[in-house]
Amino acid sequence: MRKLTIIIILIISSFELASGQGLYSPGSPQDDGRFASSTKQVNQFFRRFNGEESADGSKRYYDTDSEYRDRTLRGKFISILFDNETSSVDGQLKADFMKEVLSENLPQYLAFHRGEWFSEVETTFIYKGKKENVTLFMKLQPEGLGYEWVVDKVNFTPFKNLFKKPEGDQKSFLHPMSHEIGFMNLRKAFQDNKLPEAYTPKEYEPDYLTLFLYEIKNGNLKFDNVLDVKFHFFQIDNWYFEVNQFNRPGFNTGWLISNLIKLKPGEKDVVQRYIYDQK
Structure with a gap:
């Protein structure tokens, strides 16, 4: 790259x-x-x-x-x-x-x-x-x-603005027994939930630099001026x-x-x- x-x-x-x-x-x-x-x-x-x-x-x-x-x-x-x-x-x-x-x-x-x-x-x-x-x-x-x-x-x-991870009672979560149903509730988490970042670890931080480069490579971001x-x-x-x-x-x-x-x-x-x- x-x-x-x-x-x-x-x-x-x-x-x-x-x-x-x-x-x-x-x-x-x-x-x-x-x-x-x-x-x-x-x-x-x-x-x-x-x-x-x-x-x-x-x-x-x-x-x-x-x-x-x-x-x-x-x-x-x-x-x-x-x-x-x-x-x-x-x-x-x-x-x-x-x-x-x-x-x-x-x-x-x-x-x-x-x-x-x-x-x-x-x-x-x-x-x-x-x-x-x-x-x-x-x-x-x-x-x-x-x-x-x-x-x-x-x-x-x-x-x-894309990543607004909810906290406390506002946060969706995967039940601790989800493994017993083969994690079938992932469909609800990722298909119906508009905040998939809710299912990430507490220490998770978005990698904005990777997003930045990705958008440039896709032609969505174009340099203008300093x-x-x-x-x-x-x-x-x-x-x-x-x-x-x-x-x-x-x-x-x-x-x-x-x-x-x-x-x-x-x-x-x-x-x-x-x-x-x-x-």
Whole structure:
């Protein structure tokens, strides 16, 4: 079966400049003339977060360079990697995040191929003649000598509406002695019942990705357009942040952190479930 892949070229504009006071100063960072270079790819978000390029973006640093992952440079870069105009991320929360990321004893970095980050792509498809919104969750996977983006999960309202498993007294069931009659009551269950999912295990969850591919192969779903792209990161220990693209005048533009959450034990799974099923 042909692999379903989406290649997205992301071009973004420049970031707002950071204040020269300390590694992070709450409030809107000011332009000091050094951090105004355009950020052309999401990959550059990684490099700036890690301190792997010069302040003006003209040079990429490698582990043989003395400036590579310099703590002060990283602090100034990360300060401007937040949406400082429209998001409601608390200044103290940012400071706590940066303190952990920039720890002198155990600094944390982002790694493109390490996993624990994925993309949420808002698209439109034509489904049975009608334009519908489809959310694709994309992840990187190894392929040959490199990597590729693949569709990992799908969120599609028409599919979700197909499966509304009843619970409690509303749920039909097969009598525990059904085996004694050779399961002849399956006729009633599957011929007369419009909710056959009622006869599945409690842990059953529909495989929407398989349905999605099935409908594409049958010609019922046809790709139309990409509307929006965002990224979800869980790579930093006990933290989650979301990265969105902001196109607006000024320096505080491009791919910026729009949401930041300090995760307590067990909350990572809760946040992920919310992301995957929020529509």
